[in-house]
Amino acid sequence: QKNLSILSPEQIELGKMLLELGQGHLFEHWPDPGVEDDDKKAFLAQVSILNSSYPGGLSSYIKTARELLADSKAGKNPFDGFTPSVPSGEVLTCGDDNFIQYEDIGVKQVQNAAFVLVAGGLGERLGYRGIKLALPMETTTGTCFLQHYIESILSLSETSIKQAQGECRRDAPLVIMTSDDTHERTLQLLESNSYFGMKPTQVKLLKQEKVACLADNDARLAIDPDNKYRIQTKPHGHGDVHALLYSSGLLKEWKDNGLRWVLFFQDTNGLLFKAIPAALGVSATKEYHVNSLAVPRKAKEAIGGITKLTHTDGREMVINVEYNQLDPLLRATGHPDGDVNCETGYSPYPGNINQLILELGPYIDELSKTGGAIKEFVNPKYKDSTKTEFKSSTRLECMMQDYPKTLSPSARVGFTVTETWLAYAPVKNNPEDAAKVPKGNPYHSATSGEMAIYRANSMILKKAGVEVDDPVTQVFNGQEVEVWSRIVWKPKWAVTFSDVKSKVTGNNSVSQKSTLVIKGRDIFIEDLSLDGALIVDSVDDAEVKVGGSVCNNGWTVESIDKDSSDLPEEVRIRGFKIIKTEQVQQLFSEPGKFSLKP
Numbered sequence: 033q034k035n036l037s038i039l040s041p042e043q044i045e046l047g048k049m050l051l052e053l054g055q056g057h058l059f060e061h062w063p064d065p066g067v068e069d070d071d072k073k074a075f076l077a078q079v080s081i082l083n084s085s086y087p088g089g090l091s092s093y094i095k096t097a098r099e100l101l102a103d104s105k106a107g108k109n110p111f112d113g114f115t116p117s118v119p120s121g122e123v124l125t126c127g128d129d130n131f132i133q134y135e136d137i138g139v140k141q142v143q144n145a146a147f148v149l150v151a152g153g154l155g156e157r158l159g160y161r162g163i164k165l166a167l168p169m170e171t172t173t174g175t176c177f178l179q180h181y182i183e184s185i186l187s188l189s190e191t192s193i194k195q196a197q198g199e200c201r202r203d204a205p206l207v208i209m210t211s212d213d214t215h216e217r218t219l220q221l222l223e224s225n226s227y228f229g230m231k232p233t234q235v236k237l238l239k240q241e242k243v244a245c246l247a248d249n250d251a252r253l254a255i256d257p258d259n260k261y262r263i264q265t266k267p268h269g270h271g272d273v274h275a276l277l278y279s280s281g282l283l284k285e286w287k288d289n290g291l292r293w294v295l296f297f298q299d300t301n302g303l304l305f306k307a308i309p310a311a312l313g314v315s316a317t318k319e320y321h322v323n324s325l326a327v328p329r330k331a332k333e334a335i336g337g338i339t340k341l342t343h344t345d346g347r348e349m350v351i352n353v354e355y356n357q358l359d360p361l362l363r364a365t366g367h368p369d370g371d372v373n374c375e376t377g378y379s380p381y382p383g384n385i386n387q388l389i390l391e392l393g394p395y396i397d398e399l400s401k402t403g404g405a406i407k408e409f410v411n412p413k414y415k416d417s418t419k420t421e422f423k424s425s426t427r428l429e430c431m432m433q434d435y436p437k438t439l440s441p442s443a444r445v446g447f448t449v450t451e452t453w454l455a456y457a458p459v460k461n462n463p464e465d466a467a468k469v470p471k472g473n474p475y476h477s478a479t480s481g482e483m484a485i486y487r488a489n490s491m492i493l494k495k496a497g498v499e500v501d502d503p504v505t506q507v508f509n510g511q512e513v514e515v516w517s518r519i520v521w522k523p524k525w526a527v528t529f530s531d532v533k534s535k536v537t538g539n540n541s542v543s544q545k546s547t548l549v550i551k552g553r554d555i556f557i558e559d560l561s562l563d564g565a566l567i568v569d570s571v572d573d574a575e576v577k578v579g580g581s582v583c584n585n586g587w588t589v590e591s592i593d594k595d596s597s598d599l600p601e602e603v604r605i606r607g608f609k610i611i612k613t614e615q616v617q618q619l620f621s622e623p624g625k626f627s628l629k630p
């Protein structure tokens with residue numbers, strides 16, 4: 033009461049609201065007016081942000097938190113009444129006729145698509161202090177994830193416009209969701225690299241706010257241990273992307289501009305764009321409102337499982353069940369062994385890789401009803417079995433793949449499974465945790481993420497008729513990985529399997545010790561025998577034929593000690609570095625037709 037005189041009317045209202053919501057403890061330590069007044073005002077300024085950035089405000093947040101905390105304490109099963117079963121979806125195999133057909137349809141649709149990258153996570157599990165988008169995807173060229181994503185979108189758009197015979201020329205929008213942890217560094221990465229070739233107006237950053245932490249089962253907000261005039265906050269999860277997109281007005285703008293699709297993707301999956309065109313083709317052909325891209329999943333692998341849930345009241349949905357919930361759900365519904373591999377060596381539930389394709393019209397209709405609010409969950413760590421106290425504060429969380437949970441049963445929700453080697457190699461785990469992954473399960477580390485790029489490119493070239501040697505097995509940072517020829521190309525050279533096929537002719541071979549880097553757009557590989565390192569670049573108006581025999585000492589992959597402090601963190605987390613001994617390197621910088629036959 034005494035402090036009311038120092039506060040603005042808006043701040044007084046916020047204070048009253050907190051008292052009505054049972055949050056009196058937040059003010060108990062407040063001294064008399066005149067003491068720490070600026071801190072008190074700063075506290076209410078933070079409350080104002082927390083209140084306005086959550087759909088329905090703090091009262092809604094606290095109400096939901098009380099309900100979810102009560103359910104958690106009572107041990108209520110979130111899937112009560114639901115029986116899981118294996119759903120059916122479209123299964124694609126890279127390079128076969130079906131795949132090529134879907135890719136063709138998908139590429140044409142890219143000119144109607146907007147791209148949304150969720151990149152608010154800091155990557156604590158990875159043990160890397162920088163933002164994950166700045167991390168090199170592979171160290172042969174040192175291209176970072178963001179550069180690769182942007183160049184892929186630019187090339188896909190270019191191809192799309194060409195294939196649709198320039199019906200309409202429009203720059204594909206890219207939204208990046210950031211957080212306080214990643215915003216400034218993401219902006220800086222873009223600005224210091226001229227947006228990697230995108231127009232700055234094409235890219236929009238939407239920053240997600242953190243949410244208030246909860247100290248107990250009554251959803252009393254937690255005071256920051258380092259500052260008694262701040263409420264402790266934590267990330268709310270990638271599900272925020274829907275509310276942010278809705279409130280930004282971008283969805284309506286996209287619809288008015290004639291766009292039809294919104295594609296969501298994550299920060300560190302260097303393979304993803306190899307599967308996007310075909311998956312978009314599936315969305316367009318099957319007229320899916322929601323299409324999730326999935327890969328075969330090893331039981332207990334830390335990715336969600338796509339599951340069909342059927343309720344006793346007849347409701348049905350196809351939805352991601354997060355990895356920590358799938359096993360208990362199966363055990364509770366007549367599968368005593370829980371989440372186990374079937375005869376294929378994989379879980380029968382395809383793995384969600386959080387690549388979602390939503391049809392814009394139905395998406396806007398749904399968000400007009402929900403405001404983009406996504407079903408939340410809470411995951412408190414209790415001190416003991418009485419479940420009365422938490423080990424540390426908790427908060428509500430939400431996931432972007434839970435968007436279909438509020439959809440009506442008539443919504444067309446499907447999924448598309450493709451091979452893991454083609455579509456999924458995230459970089460999430462630090463070397464220590466990766467080395468503990470059970471044998472046969474993927475490491476999801478910087479080591480495996482980079483090796484997966486070489487494997488995918490080698491496999492694609494093999495499917496296109498190139499003789500690529502088998503890989504050798506090596507151990508880096510305690511992880512056994514296949515080391516394929518280091519083959520890397522820029523998206524402007526090829527963004528689809530058909531692009532690759534059209535640029536590779538005759539009898540070509542690449543030995544295991546080789547490195548092949550293709551940077552220019554119109555480079556044609558014809559009768560090349562490579563045993564060493566070859567790097568070719570060209571300006572867009574040059575057409576270059578590359579063939580003949582290239583043999584040199586090349587670039588080697590050398591093991592390093594992850595604890596050696598003289599190496600940068602992004603090298604140490606891989607456990608190897610590329611030693612560049614000898615190469616043929618050629619840039620064709622003038623327009624015209626050329627041939628490179630060393």
Ligand code: UGB
Pocket residue numbers: 150151152153154209211267268269270297298299300334335336337352354355384385386431458460
């Ligand atoms: N992210 C945000 O933008 N904001 C946040 O508050 C949190 C994250 P994680 P997670 O494909 O491998 C997901 O932490 O959540 C961004 C799926 O839920 O890497 O453990 C963050 O920057 C799971 O079903 O993953 O697991 C990153 O880009 C499975 O699909 C993205 O969200 C798994 O990803 C994912 O964050 C997977």
